[in-house]
Amino acid sequence: MLTRLHVRNYALLDEVGIEFQPGLNILTGETGSGKSILIGALNLILGGRAATEVIRTGAVSAAVEGFFEWQPDTCGPQLPDDMDIDREERELVIRREITRDGRNRCSVNGQMVTVSVLKRIGEALVDLHGQHDHQSLLDPRTHLAFLDGMGDTDGVRNRTAMAWKRLSGLEDQLRRLDEEIRVTQERRELHRYQLAELETADIRPGEDETLERELAILQHAGQLIDTASGVYEALSQQEDAVIDRIALLIRSLEEMERIDDTLQETVNGARSARYQLEDVAANIRQYRDRIDFDPRRLSEVQERLELLKQFKRKYGGTLEEVCTYRDRIAGEIARLETADDRRAQIEIEREQARKTLTDMALKLSKTRRRLAAKLETRVMEELAELGMPKTRFHVRVDWQQTSTGPVEIDGVRYASDASGMDRMEFMIAPNPGEDLKPLAHIASGGEISRVMLALKVILAESDRISTLVFDEIDIGIGGGIAESVGHKLKVLARSHQVLCITHLHQVACWGDAHFTVSKRSTDGRAVTQIGLLENDGRVREIARMLAGETIDDLALTHAREMLRRTAHTPVRAKHA
Template identity: 40%
Template sequence: MLVQLAITDFAIIDSLSVSFSRGLNILSGETGAGKSIIINAVNLILGGRTSPDLIRTGADKAVVEALFQLPLQSPLSSFLRDMDIPFNGEVLIKRTISKQGKSRVWINGSLATLQMISKLGPHLISVSGQNEHQLLLKPDNHLFILDDFGGLTKDRLMLNELYRDYYSLKEKIERLKGRLKEEAERRELTQFQIKEIEEAKLVPGEDSRLEAEKSRLMNAERLIDIAFKGYQALYEKDESVLSILSILAKDMDKGGTIDPHLDHYKKQLESAQVQLEDLALELRDFYSHLKVDPRRLEEVEERLQLIRRLKKKYGSSIENILSFKEELSQKEYQLTQTKEELKRFKTQLEEKKQDLLNLATKLSLKRHEIAKEFEKKVEEELNLLDMAGTRFRIKFISNQSSSDNISADMIDSILTADGIDVLEFMISPNVGEDLRPMAKIASGGELSRIMLALKTILARSGLIETLVFDEIDSGIGGATAAVVGEKLRSLANYHQILGITHLPQIAKCGETHFLVEKKVSRGRTRAFITSLDRESRINEIARLLGGRVISEKTLAHAREMLSP
């Protein structure tokens, strides 16, 4: 609810602060006293247009502040959190207008944008008589009104959630398709690369071994010659190293009988003989097994060329090539998994599509069923509000003539988050006139009463916390005015109501009554607002009854009207 409204240097208001109560708050006063200025200030809180002309003469800026109280569980709490606005049960909106025409906005002390209050404001307060700020007049909201009347809001919210899930899944499928398309374009290359690497049957370290073998094969004749000469020098020649050592060993054996020290040298010599014999045999084995093999050399060279080619394409080493092949294999596996995931998602999508179709169809049927009852109730309320003969109809503008004919294949083209129905309220306030969209009704008085009728029917919905009725008494009087007053009082059981009126029949129904006056003070015209006590209220009701001259009879009538 709107707890407090503070206005500074706005039009003829220099400083005004008013605290509103729950229930029906009545504002009355002479024509031109400033009631419309207060409404204009409220509209600024809703994001209305500004102009430097609105600033009081002599002031630098105009300021409007509105304090609202909301339940902590209010749906608007999440809306505020999404805008990073702190919320503790109160919403304070402040807006300033500078002489340069610039406007600044704060919500709960945080600097905000005009767009933010334009979205938030209309959910806090609705001003009837100002078409651009009436949520209930926008065709986009008519579906919600009908759902609320028929108790279908929960069904619609379920549909909203299912719709979000459906299109979220659909987006996932499209992303997977895109990924698969990209992978498909590369898959032929990937498979070729995997095959090429696998067919090579690479072994880590193989290239080093092949390089060594290649070197041996290329120098085989020279190596054989070297090894053969070494063998001969050690073993086969008449004056081979081993034969010379054998003679020397015999001499040392003889010398050992003379000097035992030679036995030590003899042993070392014999050890050297054994080692040299082993070396000679190894050299013989080496050159006997080593062959000049041009064919093998060609095979080794071809193998090394293959490895070098693969290194150039896939990595600087065999280990890197094999690692690259593992990455490719993993991509192939992931591609297979993606295909399986896509298949699974498509199955889920078809299931959700059928669920959407079933729920949307049921919801559409219920809407058509309750539409007739809603039309009847609106016409009954309008009849009580001195609009007898008014016709009210709900025009369904669905993409499909009958929900029975809707197939799952058509659902993407006709379904929205709120179902398959598009509708608009149509009205003919005068007998013989064609039905027209409700938003195009010209008469302010008719429009206010139509809105009052709708809000009376939807009183328990709580869609909007605070309702402001301007021109609610336009074109009515007498018994009709009394009915309007009682309707406002009834509606105030569910909403905070601010009603501006010139009729005593409506004014008497208020729980709180404010008098708006225009006075000259210190050479300047100023607007004031006063909360009336009982006696002051009697005087104001009497003024509304009898004009400037108030008689005792008029006062008595006013007292009678205010009597319980």
């Protein structure tokens, strides 16, 4: 239940605090006084759209704060798991501030939340019916939600949605696979030729670098042999070879060592140098002997390198890229060769998913048809109490046949989406002898308002939302029917907190609490004020609604009589 609303710098509301009561809270005031502005402020903390234009002129921000009684063990919103809300507090304080630069600051009991979280919490706390929301009844697409609100369809609806999502996913897989097959088939022969060419070539990453080194050796074989021979001769074969000269030097050092043993390390270093040079000489000789100038091998290497260059030009800038391309087309060809098997498996899964969806959609439709019969009876009962006793109301439930529908029953396909296959529309015949016709084609504004109120009353019997807000639900009606609407709101207020903006005295006189909204000029600026009416103040407001600005004794007497009569009229919900 909404216990208190505090608004600052929102449109014409400067600084307003209002404490709502249980039961039926009535808000009245002259046209243009700002009654609907208050509803807009409430909608802000329920996650509604925030526009910087609502910030009061001269202010840098607007803020709205709502205080709600909260019974988390029995009803109320499901809070995010990461919110540390003390459930013993039994109060939710929701605050939202908007600034001129478009920023939103939203909090619940002091903890920052996103607007989407605020909206989810708000939907569980308050059902807000705006001035033009009754027009939604003219759109058949909204009727399904009203019917589902009649009973516990959440479980089967969720399973239907999951089955539809599963089937849709498999259909997408088949479409993607068919497109892959189509594209791959167009290139299949080319890819097979390319793959054969590449596999025959037996290309290995880095092969070109190895061949470039071999080519350099083959092209300079004579030079390498001559140079290696010269080095080898100089090191060990000439009469004055380097290794022989070092051997003589070592003998001289050894003689010095026999005199001064501190030269031992130097001698060892000289010996090591000799051994290393002997290894160099042996290695260079072996290298020289390995070089074999083979004109045929030279030709083979040159031809191979030319082939690799051609492949790099055709399939990639490097051999690594060529190999990657080869592996990719090999994978495509392999997938194409197994595509039929994969497609057959997906088709099996698709038909299983179709059967599951069909079963769930049929079960959901059966539940809805049962609820539809119940809704028809209840709406006609409520409309009879709202001045439409001869009205016939029917919920038409159809299935749409289509050759491509996801649901199949006895070989016939039907359209379906995540909400099922039912196509629903409210039909009405307000007067005896008339045929049932779509609500949008026949109902007047007052009739639509009463149908909406009837639906709200019926749905309130099964929902867990504690606060209902009506902004001029009584539009298009008057006289005795308006009094019936007021009584119906009073009945609804026995089980829910109801906030109702009205221009009709027949409705206002039923309130448990009555607030007046007025517009005043302060320091040259318009300011909306809200006050709780009691006793004589309430009598005068009802009289104003009866007679206009000129309130006479007759109007006051009539107002007192209306308030006395409604206060003593028994109020009992027929289907409580």
